[in-house]
Amino acid sequence: MGSVSELSGRPRSFTRRTLLGGAIGVGLVATAGPSLADPGADVVAARTRFFGAANVDPVTGAVRRDRVILSWFGCTSFAAALGGTVVLLDAWVPRGIHSGYVPTTVAQVGELRPDAIFIGHGHFDHAGDAGALAQVSGAVVFGTAEHCDQIQRQVDAPTFHTVALGDARSTPGETYHHSLGAIEVTAVRHVHSGPKPPDHSDAGSAPFFPVPDLRDAIANPPELCDLVALGSSLSAEEGGSLLYQFRIGGFILTWNDSAGPLAEAGPQVYDVLRGLPASDVHLGAIQGFNQPFNGLRDVRQYIEAIRPGVFVPSHHDNWLPGLTARGDTYQATLQGELDRIPADRRPALRFLSDPGDYLRPDVLTFPL
Known part of the structure; x- marks a missing residue:
């Protein structure tokens, strides 16, 4: 695996024309990724639904290898096709307080047959379905030692x-390298979101209080099985937090499922992130426990260190009505934080809104 320094460089400039969507189907067979030995109709249907008909071979289920395709299915969980290789970033279909808000099921996600599942941290809303999904698909699970142990205990x-990429005792800033076929992966230990006293420096941000929204729970009442599943997983522990960078065919994707107060709890992590290649796309969590005290300051500081060409928010949807709100309530505040970044370093914002942008590969498809 090549060193990080060999892969450095500024991200490409993305425009609407380079956010390809699912409209280009010419030459699919010639550019398809690895075929499945026995895909079955359910696998082909699941991949088509998540990644778009123009990107999936209707016979073999192979996904185009000249694309990076991302499909959001709630909280910080994404199905990703990276140069034809299918992986999951986190593994939880939001449900419990409501049912049916996210238009998929654990079984349908498993039918994607991912090669790997990458876990950012071990809380239920990030890893609650990882064991079931790995068991049915045969995917390899990446995470800290605690994540791996916890996920193996989820199934008989x-x-x-x-x-295992470190453990809960690893120091923030430690890095781990791995490869998955042509995909090079760097994981960085960082810090989960948490409250800190208000930052009154020039880097600080005003507190942010999105208004809780119960309408989605009323419109999508919970089923008993989902309430039981939620209750049984609430005790899951963090087990440490990992940020991942994926490099495939010159394309660089960075993903973090929590944004911690690094300024106070791990400033050395910024140096590590600045030492990584600048990202073409950054998928970043924006909801966190520090927002009532410091707004979206932590989110902005992650973005400043990661230096993406495009920023895509997550962990901002109404997955826990009463405590969360729809993502649209974050958009203006997030844009205000981005506007504080100098224009020559400011990423384009590709905002996701729930529930309309769930399973919408057309909004997050990029060329390799």
Whole structure:
């Protein structure tokens, strides 16, 4: 695997024309990724739904290898096709307080047959379905040692493999390198979101209080099985937090499922992030426990260190009505934070709104 320094460089400039969507189907067979030995109709249907008909071979289920395709299915969970290789970033279909808000199921996500599942941290809303999904798909699970142990305990007689990237005692800023076929992966230990006293420096941000929204729970009442599943997973522990950078065919994607107060709890992590290649696309969590005290300051500081060409928010949807609100309530505040970044370093914002942008690969498709 090449060193990080060999891959450095500024991200490409993305425009509407380079956000390809699912409209280009010419030459699919010639550019398809690896075929499945026995895809079955359900696998082909799931991949088509998540990644778009123009990007999936209707016979083999192979996904185009000349694309990076991202499909959001709630909170910080994404199905990703990286140069034809299918992986999951986090593994939880939001449900419990409501049912049916996200238009998919755990079974349908499993039918994607991912090769790997990458876990950012171990809380239920990020890893609650990882064991079931790995068991049915055979995906390798990546996370800290605690994430791996916890996920194996989610199922009886687990048959899937895990790769431990440090453990809960690892120091923020530690890095781990791995490869998955042509994909090079760097994981960085960082810090989960948490409250800190208001930052009154020039870097600080005003407190942010999105108004809780119960309408979605009323419109999508919970089913008993989902309430039981939620209750049984609430005790899941963080187990440490990991940020991931994926490099494939010159394209660089960075993903973090929490944005911690690094200024106070791990400033050395900024140096590590600045030492990584600048990202073409950054998928970043924007909801956090520090927002009542410091707004979206932590989110902005992650973005400043990661230096993406395009920023895509997550963990801002109404997955826990009563405590969360629809993502649209974050948009103006997030744009205000981005506007504080100098124009020559400011990423384009590709905002996601729930529920309309769930399973919308056309808004997050990029060329390799």
